[in-house]
Amino acid sequence: RCIASQTSGKPSPAAALLGDSVTVDRMTYPTDSLTNITPNILAKVGRNLHKLHNHPLFLIRKRIENFFYHHYVNRRGNPIFSVYDSLSPVVTLEQNFDSLLVPEHHVSRAPSESYYINSDYMLRAHTSAHQRDLIRSGLDAFLVFGDVYRRDEIDSTHYPVFHQVEGVRLFTQHELFQKVRDPSHLSIFEEHGKRMADKQEGHSMEAAKLLEHSLKTTLVNLAKHLFGKGIEARWVDAYFPFTHPSWELEIQYKGDWLEVLGCGIVEQKLLHSSGSGNQVGWAFGLGLERLAMKLFTIPDIRLFWSTDSGFLSQFDVEDPNTPVTYKPVSIFPQCTNDISFWLPSDSSYSYTPNDFYDLVRNIGGDLVEQVYLFDKFVHPKKQRTSHCYRIVYRHMERTLTQEEVNVIHRQIETSATKLLGVEIR
């Protein structure tokens, strides 16, 4: 609601391209001023890479499932985590934001951050969008695998569609204090407690510390299960509206730290609204591509979308634990073209760089390896802003000619002028 009122009321550039309605995952939705989903993104919905048997995302997913199946069993030896992999990526704004206590004016709700179908529906920006509903259905431990969509920057570790696994585990007082010798004097709740850096107001310090320990050992053990005991990892404090305290886990990747997951202690208010206020719990959300890139030495996140048999056949193994090291078939040269333009002076266009990134990807598809803003300035007399972007083109399977690139580049210029209201310099 609050976002719709911020926009101009006339159809967005994307809605103008799509028409009055759009069909996503077999359902048809009317478009409106918030619609910003593009045909390029729509084509990714339903690909379900995490369910393709010869795909690296499927292998990493199986390895994660096996870790939870083997290490988390009940007294009868049955796995306690239920697994969901077929929940539709189309969710309501309420599921993606409100159910997770995301404040009404939080940056993550801006149209420049997510893909909106219309003012009521969007493509989930994270698998956390399903937390509340699954907890409400009575589950205490579950994993959700799925594709998620974000209007993000584009480089070798960021892509507008990627895959996450969500994990949630809830505990009763009895379960959490199971290993404590004399738990009779302990409670998971504290009535007049204060919110602090390391716990929520309603939680006792004992509960907060046991939950933190349980969460962090689970995730570090998962990292060791995937990468071996010697994996270098570190915890960084983080913030999420739906957990407190919150952390991110980073691992060493190509000589640098790479964030692979966010996690934390579930906000008690969320559990309360899901009918599980008598339990406490933890949750995490993990990016599958980044783990797979490290595990299989896949150099570029775009490769996950390859349908090339030279790529897929390398991951066609019976046992998901089979070691696989990706071997690039060959490396083709890059082509770099720049584009500069004046931003629209007409204030009814609310231009953001993500609008341009989408447009570039929509026209150039996976031929676009990188797009970035490398210069901007304001003309002192004209009071107009100019942006200069560098677009790096590279075909994954063959050499591109400069003429081919020029054709695409000119299409980008024409579309940017028409759809974004910019003026090429």
Ligand code: FA5
């Ligand atoms: C989240 O999405 C939270 N929902 C995670 C969470 C769940 C926190 C439950 C607390 C409790 P974040 O935006 O940091 O957090 O994304 C989680 C992971 O997704 C990142 O660590 C990264 O591995 C991956 N990721 C994020 N953006 C991209 C992208 N554009 N391309 C590839 N992977 C990405």
Ligand code: MG
């Ligand atoms: Mg993060």
